[in-house]
Amino acid sequence: MRSLPGSDMKPAIRYGAVILMGLATAAASAQAPATYASIAAIHSQPQLPASLVMVQATLTLNGNPSYIQDSTGGAEVDGLSTQGLRIGDQLLVTGHADDTEDGLVLRDSKVDLLWHGSPIPPLSVTPDEAALGKFAGLLIEVTGRFVDRESSGRETWLKLKSGQQVFLAKLNSGPGGSSLPEIQSGSILRLRGVCSLQPRDTLYRGGFAILLRSAQDVTVISGPPWWSPKHLLEIGFLLALLVIAGHLILIQMLKSKYKAIMAERARLGGELHDTLAQSFAGLSFQIQAARKVVPNTNTLLARHLDMALDMVRHSHSEAHRSIMMLRPQQLVEGADLPSAIRDALERSTAGSKLQVHFVTSGPASSLSLSTTDALYRIAQEAIANALRHGNPSALDVELEYRPSSVCLTVTDDGSGFDPKTTQVKGYGLAGMSEKIRALRGEFSVVSETGRGTRIHALVYLHGNPGRRLITALRTGISVYWERLQDLVHHPRSSAQ
Numbered sequence: 168m169r170s171l172p173g174s175d176m177k178p179a180i181r182y183g184a185v186i187l188m189g190l191a192t193a194a195a196s197a198q199a200p201a202t203y204a205s206i207a208a209i210h211s212q213p214q215l216p217a218s219l220v221m222v223q224a225t226l227t228l229n230g231n232p233s234y235i236q237d238s239t240g241g242a243e244v245d246g247l248s249t250q251g252l253r254i255g256d257q258l259l260v261t262g263h264a265d266d267t268e269d270g271l272v273l274r275d276s277k278v279d280l281l282w283h284g285s286p287i288p289p290l291s292v293t294p295d296e297a298a299l300g301k302f303a304g305l306l307i308e309v310t311g312r313f314v315d316r317e318s319s320g321r322e323t324w325l326k327l328k329s330g331q332q333v334f335l336a337k338l339n340s341g342p343g344g345s346s347l348p349e350i351q352s353g354s355i356l357r358l359r360g361v362c363s364l365q366p367r368d369t370l371y372r373g374g375f376a377i378l379l380r381s382a383q384d385v386t387v388i389s390g391p392p393w394w395s396p397k398h399l400l401e402i403g404f405l406l407a408l409l410v411i412a413g414h415l416i417l418i419q420m421l422k423s424k425y426k427a428i429m430a431e432r433a434r435l436g437g438e439l440h441d442t443l444a445q446s447f448a449g450l451s452f453q454i455q456a457a458r459k460v461v462p463n464t465n466t467l468l469a470r471h472l473d474m475a476l477d478m479v480r481h482s483h484s485e486a487h488r489s490i491m492m493l494r495p496q497q498l499v500e501g502a503d504l505p506s507a508i509r510d511a512l513e514r515s516t517a518g519s520k521l522q523v524h525f526v527t528s529g530p531a532s533s534l535s536l537s538t539t540d541a542l543y544r545i546a547q548e549a550i551a552n553a554l555r556h557g558n559p560s561a562l563d564v565e566l567e568y569r570p571s572s573v574c575l576t577v578t579d580d581g582s583g584f585d586p587k588t589t590q591v592k593g594y595g596l597a598g599m600s601e602k603i604r605a606l607r608g609e610f611s612v613v614s615e616t617g618r619g620t621r622i623h624a625l626v627y628l629h630g631n632p633g634r635r636l637i638t639a640l641r642t643g644i645s646v647y648w649e650r651l652q653d654l655v656h657h658p659r660s661s662a663q
Contacts (some may be wrong), residue, residue, distance in 0.1 A: 200261050206304075207239035209264055209271060220273070221261045225287055227306045227361055228378055229254055230339055232272075234304055234361045236287065241304025241361065242271040247278055254380060255286040269364040270303035289359045294329040297375045302362045309334075309377065310388065313354045316347070323347055325385075326370075327356060335370050336360065338379040347382050353391030359384040425536040439486065447483035454479060504539050505531065505566055508546045512564060515550050522561040529568030538626050541602040542566075542575050548595045549577035549622045557581020557620060572608075572627045580619040586612055599624065 200219040203209050209220055224235035224242070229252055233244045244260060252258070262276030289308040296302070297309055311327030311334065318324070323346065325336040336358050340346050350356070360377040363369070368376035379385065458472045505527045516523050534542075546564065553559055559581035567574040596612055599622070603610035608626040 205239040206235075206237050206242050206271060209242075210240065210266060218264050219261065220264045221259065222273075223257070223259050223281070225284060226252055226254055226256045226258055227287065228380055230378075234306075234378070235260060236305055240271070241302075241306070242273055243304060243363075243365075244276045244278075245272055245274045247276050252278075252280065253283060255284040257281040257284045268300075269366070294327075294332040294334055294375075297362050298332055298334070298373065300364055300375075303364045303375075305362055306360070307362045307377070308357065308359045310355065310357050313350050313352060313356050315352065316350065325350075325356075325358075327358075332374075333370060334375055334377065335368065336377040336379055336385070337368060338382065338385075340382075347385060350385075350387065351391050353395055355388040357386040357388055422536060425540070429540075436489075439489065443486050447479055447486055451476060451479045451483060503531070504534065504542060507543050508564060508566060511543070511547050512550055512562075515554060516562070521554075521559065524561075524563045526563075526565045527568075528565070531568055532573070532628065534573060534628075538573070538606060541606055542573070542624060542626065545599045545602060545622070545624050546575060546577060548599055552595060553577065553579040553581055553620065557583065559619065570628075572625055575624045577622045578619065583614045583616050583618050583620050585616055586614055596622075 200221040202221045203212075206222060206224060209222065222235075222237070222242075224237040226233065227236045227241065228234035231247075233247045235242055235244055235258060244262065246262075247260075257280075259279040259281055260273060260276055261278075262273030265272040265274055287306060289306045290302065291308045292302060294309050294311055297307060309329075311329040311332075314326040314328050314333075316323065316325050321340045323338045323340065325338075325347075327334055327336060338347060358377045358379065360379040363376045363378050365376075368378065370376070454472055454476045458469065458476065461469050461472060463469075509525050512523060512525055550562065550564070553562055557579050559579035561580050563576075563578045565574075565576045565578075567576070600610045603624050603626065606626050608624065610625075611623045612620065613623070614620040
């Protein structure tokens with residue numbers, strides 16, 4: 168018999184009345200229920216399959232099935248009519264005890280309301296402790312990371328993970344009940360509900376599930392971590408864009424710097440042409456005029472004037488050569504390196520009987536402005552030195568493009584020299600070496616008196632960060648494509 172909610176009897180009087188009515192009913196029945204002081208006492212006494220027991224406990228989950236709990240343990244109540252009951256009510260439950268390894272179940276139960284009470288607080292446990300099974304049927308509170316959710320009719324399932332422990336949370340939304348809000352994957356949740364070990368609720372044998380009473384039993388403690396795979400991918404993409412943008416800015420800065428240097432060289436060359444070169448030309452004209460009016464009898468003066476004229480002509484030639492070095496027109500006009508070297512070689516050897524060979528090997532690659540300028544100037548200097556000091560009969564120039572470097576070799580069969588002598592400094596080799604060292608390349612000179620000279624300059628291409636990036640991408644794509652083709656054409660051998 169259930170007490171009416173509006174009854175004005177005191178709890179003790181109502182409790183005594185219910186006990187008397189229960190005893191009277193038990194006496195009239197064929198089988199009287201065994202009264203136990205606690206749920207733990209039912210566990211401690213072996214029960215027959217059809218044993219009828221009676222226990223006083225608090226309602227913790229109002230549903231189908233329902234759950235009750237006292238200070239010693241919890242139990243599932245099957246077949247309970249929960250109409251008019253609230254969570255926290257104090258009940259006197261009578262039913263057939265079924266004590267299984269998944270918890271105590273009271274079947275075919277009848278309930279008497281003793282009094283309305285307040286909901287009891289949950290026990291705070293860890294998921295690992297809940298999985299041990301000692302909290303079966305109890306109202307607990309656990310924390311875990313949200314993984315996924317599924318909905319089927321009025322049931323909503325949440326999948327959570329804490330360390331290596333995976334567990335479920337189940338919410339039954341009745342008519343007019345509140346539903347769970349949208350939760351981001353990876354969020355930390357605090358759940359309050361009844362711990363169930365029943366196979367119908369758990370994910371696997373040995374696990375546990377949380378039976379939620381309402382949507383208010385789910386609290387979001389924190390959102391997903393910033394280092395999620397999606398965020399890491401976005402950060403990596405942003406960093407890649409920043410690296411590419413920085414590289415492009417660096418290239419533009421280097422181009423602007425080189426253009427400024429070339430403009431200053433062109434300005435300086437123009438000033439030298441307008442001042443020093445013109446002065447040499449005027450001085451040569453004046454010496455020639457003085458030489459014409461010198462008497463034939465004054466041989467000493469004529470000899471000195473001839474020497475001065477030769478010196479002026481030589482200085483004029485050197486000044487013209489320096490101006491051309493400051494203003495390499497071929498590169499300024501945008502011609503490629505092989506064309507510029509070929510033009511410089513033809514211009515320097517035009518009208519002579521010198522055997523000239525210019526060879527380019529390998530696929531031409533795009534070079535930086537600094538590399539192009541350095542190799543062009545080294546070629547100019549090496550050709551000029553061979554013609555001026557070596558008196559060769561043959562001159563070979565080779566420009567070789569390699570996958571990771573570019574090489575320039577200038578060889579002549581002239582008089583040569585001893586590289587250990589101090590006169591080498593006058594040949595401009597120190598300047599060539601400095602240009603290559605600035606590019607972190609290699610420079611060598613092989614020469615022997617009477618056996619000609621060989622000048623070799625090598626510049627590495629991998630010093631360019633953009634080229635390294637492009638090369639790495641091409642290599643990775645090529646390896647991936649070969650692996651994919653191997654999987655398509657030879658699936659069995661690849662699997663082995």
